[in-house]
Amino acid sequence: MAGVTARRARKQRAFRWIVVIVLGLFFLVPLFAMLMFTIREPDGHYTFETWRQFFDWPQLASTYPDLWTGMRSSGELVLLTVALMLVLLVPTVVWVRLRLPWLRRVIEFICLLPLTIPAIVLVVGLAPVYAWVTYFLGGSPMTLTFAYTVLVLPYAYRAIDAGLSGIDVKTLSEAARSLGSSWGTVMWRVVLPNIRSAVLSASFLTVALVLGEFTIASLLNRTNLQVAVELLGKSSATMSVAVSLAALVLAFILLFALSFAGRRRGQNRRSIRETS
Amino acid sequence: MTFQERPLDRDASSVGAAGGRDTVPTPTSNSVAVHLNGLRRRFGGVQALDNLDLEMAPGELIALLGPSGCGKTTALRVLAGLEDADSGRVLVGGKDITELPANRRDMGMVFQAYSLFPHLTALQNVEFGLGLRRVRSAQRRERAGAMLDLVGIGTHADRYPHQLSGGQQQRVALARALAIQPQVLLLDEPLSALDAKVRVQLRDEIRRIQLEVGTTTLFVTHDQEEALAVADRVGVMRAGRLEQLGPPDEVYQRPSTAFVADFVGLSNRLPGTVSGDRVEVLGTALPLVPGAASGIGSGAVNALVRPEAVDLAVDPDGRGRVLAASFLGPTSRVSVAMPDETMVVAQVASALLPELAPGTAVRIELRPVPVVVEAA
Numbered sequence: 001m002a003g004v005t006a007r008r009a010r011k012q013r014a015f016r017w018i019v020v021i022v023l024g025l026f027f028l029v030p031l032f033a034m035l036m037f038t039i040r041e042p043d044g045h046y047t048f049e050t051w052r053q054f055f056d057w058p059q060l061a062s063t064y065p066d067l068w069t070g071m072r073s074s075g076e077l078v079l080l081t082v083a084l085m086l087v088l089l090v091p092t093v094v095w096v097r098l099r100l101p102w103l104r105r106v107i108e109f110i111c112l113l114p115l116t117i118p119a120i121v122l123v124v125g126l127a128p129v130y131a132w133v134t135y136f137l138g139g140s141p142m143t144l145t146f147a148y149t150v151l152v153l154p155y156a157y158r159a160i161d162a163g164l165s166g167i168d169v170k171t172l173s174e175a176a177r178s179l180g181s182s183w184g185t186v187m188w189r190v191v192l193p194n195i196r197s198a199v200l201s202a203s204f205l206t207v208a209l210v211l212g213e214f215t216i217a218s219l220l221n222r223t224n225l226q227v228a229v230e231l232l233g234k235s236s237a238t239m240s241v242a243v244s245l246a247a248l249v250l251a252f253i254l255l256f257a258l259s260f261a262g263r264r265r266g267q268n269r270r271s272i273r274e275t276s
Numbered sequence: 277m278t279f280q281e282r283p284l285d286r287d288a289s290s291v292g293a294a295g296g297r298d299t300v301p302t303p304t305s306n307s308v309a310v311h312l313n314g315l316r317r318r319f320g321g322v323q324a325l326d327n328l329d330l331e332m333a334p335g336e337l338i339a340l341l342g343p344s345g346c347g348k349t350t351a352l353r354v355l356a357g358l359e360d361a362d363s364g365r366v367l368v369g370g371k372d373i374t375e376l377p378a379n380r381r382d383m384g385m386v387f388q389a390y391s392l393f394p395h396l397t398a399l400q401n402v403e404f405g406l407g408l409r410r411v412r413s414a415q416r417r418e419r420a421g422a423m424l425d426l427v428g429i430g431t432h433a434d435r436y437p438h439q440l441s442g443g444q445q446q447r448v449a450l451a452r453a454l455a456i457q458p459q460v461l462l463l464d465e466p467l468s469a470l471d472a473k474v475r476v477q478l479r480d481e482i483r484r485i486q487l488e489v490g491t492t493t494l495f496v497t498h499d500q501e502e503a504l505a506v507a508d509r510v511g512v513m514r515a516g517r518l519e520q521l522g523p524p525d526e527v528y529q530r531p532s533t534a535f536v537a538d539f540v541g542l543s544n545r546l547p548g549t550v551s552g553d554r555v556e557v558l559g560t561a562l563p564l565v566p567g568a569a570s571g572i573g574s575g576a577v578n579a580l581v582r583p584e585a586v587d588l589a590v591d592p593d594g595r596g597r598v599l600a601a602s603f604l605g606p607t608s609r610v611s612v613a614m615p616d617e618t619m620v621v622a623q624v625a626s627a628l629l630p631e632l633a634p635g636t637a638v639r640i641e642l643r644p645v646p647v648v649v650e651a652a
């Protein structure tokens with residue numbers, strides 16, 4: 001009996017490793033190919049010249065001004081979008097939970113919509129809106145933050161909603177209110193500290209998504225990192241691939257950190273014990 | 277924020293001396309009267325509060341008792357400012373606070389669900405309200421520590437809520453509510469999630485602490501034993517209004533309506549006949565609770581008789597037959613069938629049980645304690 005169980009456990013373990021390895025190859029081989037492309041000369045020598053240039057930011061800025069602008073735009077877009085997403089989403093979701101529970105399904109539906117609409121269709125809808133945005137705010141790439149906030153809603157909403165499900169928001173906020181907290185204090189000192197890892201998840205997902213976004217920026221004629229990379233590909237293929245690789249790796253690291261943060265939280269939960 | 281620094285009128289060292297107190301509330305200088313005036317609140321088709329009036333004396337502990345859904349929590353939440361009444365006023369210390377938001381009301385609350393902030397230790401939880409009142413850090417810590425000592429959990433100050441048992445968490449919640457020296461303390465079924473033994477222990481301790489700090493307190497519960505044990509006065513609620521408000525013994529011994537008699541304690545419903553201020557039940561004339569028969573007049577009624585007012589005597593000529601007995605410890609409940617198929621439940625000393633096997637013929641005697649009646 002025990003032998004059967006042990007054998008099955010061993011089989012399952014083997015299967016898990018196979019899955020991990022296949023998936024690992026699936027993700028890593030292209031990355032490895034990209035890396036090789038950036039460090040191999042046509043004559044077969046290896047050189048890190050591209051990477052030296054990549055990390056020498058002042059020189060990078062002067063050699064590839066468009067790339068530099070794109071990188072900076074995307075960096076700023078990341079910050080703006082994360083901020084806008086949090087400011088919009090956290091209070092809304094909390095308020096809906098506290099005061100308008102019947103609206104929850106509606107909000108969830110609205111937040112998931114962007115997932116079901118292809119980016120190209122989204123752009124068709126966004127174009128007339130952005131005509132107005134351009135009219136009022138100019139053509140700065142920063143205006144993309146509105147579109148991106150919409151785009152990250154499905155992921156960010158999920159993350160934050162899951163975080164809020166882990167605590168009794170209603171009771172906690174009522175306890176804080178009765179102790180004398182304003183609504184701002186309730187948000188800042190009671191809700192946020194208890195959904196920190198959810199907020200972190202939502203932010204990481206936003207960063208990954210904004211760094212990788214190409215379609216909307218390109219179709220709305222704004223330059224972000226991916227648009228710049230694509231342009232650069234026509235003149236300096238190695239640098240463009242190096243930048244893409246760096247962006248991908250950064251996104252991977254963030255997602256990895258995210259799952260790690262989630263794991264840590266889970267372990268805390270499991271350590272709950274009754275000590276009467 | 278309207279918080280004055282009031283010195284704690286007790287220190288941690290006086291805690292142990294609390295045992296010898298009598299049970300008369302001793303209002304301290306900061307005890308205030310509370311007045312709920314004609315509160316109404318409707319949720320869709322449900323009238324949760326239906327013209328509720330309640331006056332609480334300074335330092336008094338009133339237990340709101342009633343079946344689930346009768347509006348107890350709603351009443352407490354309206355007093356706390358967490359729910360708006362459709363009409364009616366809330367007065368605390370003579371001031372009308374009906375329009376005041378919850379965070380400016382200065383009320384300490386203990387909830388049924390565990391409500392400690394999970395990211396803060398026990399001590400930090402208790403400090404929370406003091407921090408909002410700009411109490412300096414050292415003083416805050418000292419006061420929070422004293423509060424944790426008061427509720428008997430000072431040694432667990434650095435534990436997080438998930439490291440505390442349910443009973444311990446409710447103690448910390450009580451300390452947190454009291455730390456801000458609230459005008460009113462509100463407890464919404466604070467013990468209902470705990471197991472029986474802890475429940476009784478903590479219940480008595482809540483009363484001890486309440487007497488010590490003298491805060492006017494509203495204690496909501498659906499457990500009649502709990503209500504009778506802790507309260508100065510018990511308010512029995514039914515469908516959004518107060519059915520009876522009085523000291524525990526009065527509510528128990530002289531229930532003003534059949535509903536109260538039924539809900540507080542166990543009652544037999546026995547057929548009887550009213551004449552004047554007496555009701556004849558099973559051949560015995562029992563006095564009526566004053567006013568209990570008004571609106572019924574004379575004639576056939578059901579009288580509500582407590583099991584402890586029923587005596588059994590083994591008598592071969594008795595008209596009752598013992599049906600069953602359930603052992604409750606020092607006393608037991610014995611159910612007896614009468615020839616007309618009425619069932620009478622009697623409470624007897626358990627020592628008598630061996631004589632009262634099922635089938636035994638018994639004579640029933642009713643003690644002449646006042647009873648309420650309802651139309652038959």
Ligand SMILES: Nc1ncnc2c1ncn2[C@@H]1O[C@H](COP(=O)(O)OP(=O)(O)O)[C@@H](O)[C@H]1O
Binds near residue numbers: 324344346
């Ligand atoms: N937020 C609410 N929305 C709808 N109905 C409610 C709400 N709160 C209370 N009720 C209803 O009001 C009545 C009284 O509720 P409550 O005060 O919680 O009763 P109790 O605490 O005595 O069990 C119940 O019928 C309940 O369903």
Ligand SMILES: [Mg+2]
Binds near residue numbers: 348349350465
């Ligand atoms: Mg309730």
